[in-house]
Amino acid sequence: MKVLVYPHAMELGGSQLNAVELAGAVRDLGHEVTVTSEPGPLVQRVVDMGLEHLELPAERRRPSPVTVRRLRSLVDERGFDVVHGYEWPPGVEAYFAAGRRRDVAATCTVMSMAVAPFLPADLSLAVGTAQIRLSVLEERFQRRAGGGRHAGRGFDPGLVNLLEPPVDLAANRPGHPTAAFRAQHGLDDPADAGLLDVVVVCRLVPELKLEGVLTAVDVVGDLARELPLRLVIVGDGSVREQVEARAAAANERAGRRAVVLTGALGDPRPAYAAASITLGMGGSALRALAFGRPLIVQGEDGFFELLTTESSRTFLRQGWYGLGGDGTATLVRILRELAADDARRKDLGDFGLHLVTERFSLEGAALLQEAIYLDALERAAGQRPQAAREAVRTVSGVVAHKVRRRRQRRRGTVATDDFNALTKRRTQR
Template identity: 40%
Template sequence: MRILVYPHDLAVGGSQINAIDLAAGAQAAGHEVIVYGVPGPLTGYIAERGLRFLPASTTKYRPAPSRISELARIARRERIDLIHAYEWPPCLDAYYGAFLIFGVPVLCTVLSMSVSAQVPPSVPLIMGTEDLGREARARMAGPVWVIEPPIDVDRDNPSIDGQPFRTAHGIAGEDFLIVSVSRHALDLKLDSLVRAIDAVEMIGGQHRVVLALVGDGPARAALEERADGVNQRLGRRAIILCGQQLDPRGAYAAADLVVAMGSSALRTLAIGRPLIVQGEQAFSEIFEPATLTMFLNQGFYGLADDAPGAGRLAAQIERLVLDADLRRNLAEYGRQVVIQRFSLERALALQLEIYGEVIAMRSEKHVREAVKSGLRAVAVELDNHNPLAKRRKRLQALALLSAARSGRWPPTLDTGARG
């Protein structure tokens, strides 16, 4: 098979790394694979995995006629058998050109935490959780599969040495190190990062805990200011912002405990560290046998009651700080779960089967669904570029960042910044 893989962007993120790892696996299995996308920090990782990369032109809108035509030309020139697009904008770029004009099959993976209304209903779809898979099957006309975010359990393993990370950041051997590897973004991430900082402050007087935040993004300055306040009140360096690392395996390996969501949570388990899964609105749960079924259904993420403060998370951290045997048992248990359920080999075998099924399908072209999906996409873009909407979003972002710098969390925002 000749496959073109089109991630939604090439910034550092779990879903993008998953796409590249699966592409490399398909190539190793004997297929010809090209990765297409706007150049970004992960371009070097694509080269490291031995994959051919074709740069996409930059565009202001999604989907963009120039990108649609560019992708169609590539599909025809390279005799592509299948385009595997991740998230709805790349899906529509492939659908409106390569599929509608030349009949090139398109497969779309959606790892967002909702079923996208912009994806045409007949497009074959891969979702990232069982719950979302059931929801998509009820709404979509085409076939729907579930592939949970895969992990390379050979590359991510318990033998990785975490001491260089501790040494580089001045973290003593007696410090109980909590690690978060996450984009410092307002969407999805900010609530969990603020609550992690606050949880460490709550128990930092009784236990010598240190929180290392690995990552970067628009919320970094606000998080740094909040961290500085905690460090001053505790009289020690309890919160450390470490910046982005393209290969954060040493950070995971250095941890006594990791707080994470999504692919980062699964990498934690593969490397053999105990885990607290975070989400939004104060969600946090220890990964253990009692919570396994919940996470298999909803993914390694959740929503809770948005209770003020970080009391729930602080209590969960303290439980693990005080019980070394529990930490060791949960680390061993998590590694086994990942090997059995989330290994890259298992996901790759399933994905290659899906590729064969999609190529063999006689996908019909539906003008009505093409028009409807296009109108929905246009509505999203009009809102994104509407000056009033942009001003509202900017004010919401500023309000959230202001609240993240210090003080009560979550904030009470009349602007609807948390909506």
């Protein structure tokens, strides 16, 4: 197959890292894979992997008829069999670029915590958790059930696939070198010998991340007066100054450098490997497991939970995230427990490494992705009686969404990561 992979962005982040790594793994199965995207830090990763990169303009509407035409011309010129968009705007553009051709298939992967309801129901879709897949299926079934004499027609659960965020276990593994990272960021000061580093790797943005990061800063700043803890925050973003200010206050309370901000790292593996304890959500949480360290899963509205044999069942169902909890009190309890017990930390780290190895390998995900592509091609070659109706519904849904966003911007309430912003509202129903 000839596959065109289209990530939604190219800054460091979970969905786009998955897109790039999975593109390379599918290539390694013997397929011809090309990546198209706007410029960004991850483009160099694409080039280093030996994948061809085709650039899209950074300043463009999303989704855009211009991008659809560009993708369609690439399909015509280069003979791509599959156009694969990550997150909803590239997914919509891939769908219209493929059109009704029987020799080209469109697929979409959504690793956000919510799926745009106007994505075409006849678009091959992959989501990252069993709970989200079930939610999409329920929504689509209800929509079809309310369709009068057409009720139930066109509902195809096989179009919604579960593809959990994969981890490259060859690249991410225990024992990765850390000396240069620790020296660069002053983590080896003799006065700090014996400190346990709690490492979080994330974008410093308001959506999803900020609340938990600020809670961790405050908690470690307070506990550092009695426990050998240090929080290392790896990442950058629009709220970095806010995090830095809170970290400065925490360090003043602790009387030492209890919170360290390193900025973004092109290669965060040394940070994961340097951790004694990891904190994170989504793909970052899974990547942390590959280094054999205990993991505290972060969510929103005060959610923190230690990964254990018991809690793993919840995360395998709903994803590496949660909503609601005691916030500060919970994180204090977990960090006290881990700081006091070396054997407990090792056992939990070993469990996490076993879990990610058995269930989240990149090689296994590549085989599943290959199967999704083949299924999408087979479906494209058949009859698609709902295609025209789905196209109209999707265009109407996108327009309505854009109008809502414009109104929100005028009120100053719009979120940048719009469908992740739906997570709380949908979960609380």
